[in-house]
Amino acid sequence: MCNRMENGLDMLDRQILKALLQDARVSWKELAEEAGVSAPTVRDRVRRLQDLGVVQGFTVELAPTALGYTLEAVVRFRPLPGKRHILEQEIQLTERIVQCDKVTGEDGFVARILLKTIEELDPLLERFSRMATTHTSVVKSSPVRMRPPPF
Structure with missing residues (x-):
């Protein structure tokens, strides 16, 4: 069963995005463990989200x-x-x-x-x-x- 949302993101995409918003420096390995998938899967998903323009960059927030x-x-x-x-x-x-x-x-x-x-x-x-x-x-x-x- 495809778990795509109306905006084209599935639950795994949403989980990855939430984790990246918390810490954009998280390793592929840590992100994969949190999402319950392999590191290459996470890497591919993040790249796809970048290609789609959902993820536009990884930044530093200054105080x-x-x-x-x-x-x-x-x-x-x-x-x-x-x-x-x-x-x-x-x-x-x-x-x-x-x-x-x-x-x-x-x-x-x-x-x-x-x-x-x-x-x-x-x-x-x-x-x-x-x-x-x-x-x-x-x-x-x-x-x-x-x-x-x-x-």
Whole structure:
């Protein structure tokens, strides 16, 4: 009996994905033992999931606070007329912007910015003043961080 889900993943795929989300550095052997299959089977499944685009990479997650970034802000950028393209380029070049979405509505972009101190915020935003108006909120906490989609 084929145990495929509606999204094309079967129970073994789901089990492998859950284990990789917990620790992407887990060995093939450990992953195989947890899934109850052979290491070559696990390796082939992971490669198939990569080929399908389900698994797009294996990354390292850095802790901003360990690097001295004690604050995070959410900034909504409303591009000035004719400045959307220039604004998008400047956002892409700004290392402190760690996430940005192009959105519908009056605001063109919503970004997350890392800060070491609150005093860094105004100078950072000043570089965008010729391209956009901004609305900023300081993040108090993040009850839901970016998480993987349900599968």
